[in-house]
Amino acid sequence: MRCGVVGRGRPLPVKTVLLPPGTVxxxxxxxxxxEELRHLRVRRAEDGEAVRVCDGHGAVAEGRLEYVGQSAVVHLGENEDVPAPTPLILAVGAGDRERFGWLVEKAAELGVTEIVPLDTVRARDASTRLRTGQVERLTRRAREALKQCAGAWAPVVHSPVPLETFLAGARPGQKWVADRAGPWPTGVLIDAPITVAVGPEGGFTADERDGLAAAGYRPMRLAASVLRFETAALVAAAHMSMQRRRGHDE
Amino acid sequence: MRCGVVGRGRPLPVKTVLLPPGTVxxxxxxxxxxEELRHLRVRRAEDGEAVRVCDGHGAVAEGRLEYVGQSAVVHLGENEDVPAPTPLILAVGAGDRERFGWLVEKAAELGVTEIVPLDTVRARDASTRLRTGQVERLTRRAREALKQCAGAWAPVVHSPVPLETFLAGARPGQKWVADRAGPWPTGVLIDAPITVAVGPEGGFTADERDGLAAAGYRPMRLAASVLRFETAALVAAAHMSMQRRRGHDE
Structure with a gap:
């Protein structure tokens, strides 16, 4: 249920206005x-309407819309800085861009903090694979998702990076790789950064899996059957995120 | 990893041919x-090629393609009847049809056995909501998903049904309803049917929630933030499915 005012027994969701990071x-x-103005007009936002404002980078505020000729401003009230969440990073084979876009939206809902498209041997097979030029659109989609889930932090979407480069960087916390042959995940850490690697359609090659193992990635099973890459990444994010929240609540 | 023959160090996935239920x-x-022929041509299936055949209703076989003029037949070898899985039923507010389509595909990958679109008060608000005429397309999409996940059973997609009608039917096993205010799910039954109800965008109304509670649906929380209806349904399916499989493996 979104925050909202109650009318005729149902909550009317407050519309969210996205501002550039650091401008709240x-x-x-x-x-x-x-672009935001166009969305507000489509949603029939009225002059003087109360809105939720967020910058996708932790800053949230209440605001009030004012149309000024063909443009508009938002008058902000008090603001709040929501602390950055503990990192939950998805590093996923840069497969089909439509499927990747869907993953980005769902990852934002589930509180993923970073998405790293991986350039891998089998990702290169897909003619529709995600490329650097499409990352900006995915970043917008991640931010748009905050309107639905009332989040404060949008995941950062990186440009595709070769797997070897990704593995060469130091990564604190727990590291997992989705692998049908692995055990079910246990002992998920509650307050440490978590990185999950997921192969593209067709999976990681044997060499790539060796590289992941050498870099400390533990294999984990996610489902009984073969999952598409974006489904595997989503299931992993949902599981990690649920384990973490439960750990805090219980 | 799909079953497949190995060429140049990578598995070449065997193509799947869908047949009508009961014809294997x-x-x-x-x-x-x-339609299947068109898919096979797009995927450049060759005359004489070995394929996997399934009917989405438990029957699986090996086969060999033969093009005959403008049409084609598949010559079947031995067949296998995969036992029907324990029911995992998603009853979901009949929201936006595109999002519902995604849900059906992912649900098929995750081993959901039935999908029941629910006609609820707030589902009726969505102009793009799923209607009965679109169910056939979703059924095809559920069956298509078996090609990717190498499954044997496609979920049955029902026509939208009023929530009250759905609740009036007897449902054995465990019943859950996604609810942000509920506790995290515990004690998921391994070998019993499971039904999960998920509201449309905006959620179930208070009356509808009362009806679900009276029918024995236990509220469960799925994430820290507000999820879109299709995300909530997927997270629930992934969780139930993982708990079940783990229970069997451990």
């Missing part, structure tokens, strides 16, 4: 981008 | 539908 300042009037 | 008979030559 209490008691200021901030111009709204043409 | 050992050592018969079965005609291939024009």
């Amino acid at each position: 300042r209490a008691h200021q009037a901030i111009p709204i981008s043409p | 008979r050992a050592h018969q030559a079965i005609p291939i539908s024009p």
Whole structure:
């Protein structure tokens, strides 16, 4: 249930306005981008309407819309800085871009903090694979998802990076790789960063799996059957995220 | 990893041919539908190629393609009847049809056995909501998903049904309803049917929640934030399915 005012027995969701990261300042009037303005018009936002404002980078505020000729501003009230969540990083074979886009939206809902498309041997087989030029669109989609899930932090979507380069970087915390031959995941750490690697359609090659093992990635099973890459990544994110939240609540 | 023959160090997935339920008979030559034929041509299936055949209803066989003029048949070898899985039923507010389509595909991958679109108060608000005329397309999509996940049983996709009608039917096993205010799910039964109810965008109304509670549905939390209806349904399916499989393996 979104925060909202109650009318005729149902909550009317407050509309969210996205501002560029770092621009949410209490008691200021901030111009709204043409794209956001278009979304607000489609959703029939009215002059003077109360909105939720967020920058996708932890800053959240209440605001009030004002249409000014063909453009609009939002007048901010008090703001709040939501602390950055513990990292939950998905590193996923840069497969089909449509499927990747869907994954980005779902990952934002599930509280993933970073998405790293991996350039792997079998990802290169897909003619529709995600490329660097499409990352900006995915970043927008990650931010848009915050409107639905009332989140404060959008995941950072990186440009595709070769697997070897990704593995060469130091990664603190727990590291997992989705692998049908692995055991079911146990002992998920609650307060440490978690990185999950997922292969593209066709999986990681034997060499790539060796590289992941050498870099400390533990294999984990996610389902009884073969999953598409974006399903595997989503199931992993949902599981990690649920284990973490349960650990905090129990 | 799909079953497949190995070439140049990687598995070449065997293509799957879908046949109508009940038509898989050992050592018969079965005609291939024009739609399946089109898919096989797109995937460049060759005359004489070995394929996997399944009917989405438990029957699986090995086969060999034969092009005959503008049509094709598949010559079947031995067949196998995979036992029906323990029911895992998703009853989900009949929201946006595109999102529902995604859900059906992912549910098939995760071993869901039935999908029941629910006609609820707030589902009726969505102009793009799933309607009865679109169920056939979803059934095809569920069956198509078996090609990727190498499954034997496609979920049955029902026509939208009013929530009250759905609740009036007897449902054995465990019943859950996705609810942000509920506790995290515990004590998932391994060998009993499981039904999970998920509201549409905006959720179930208070009356509908009362009806679900009266029918024995236990609330369960799935994530820290607000999820779209299709995400909630997938997270629930992934969790139930993982708990069940783990229970069997451990």
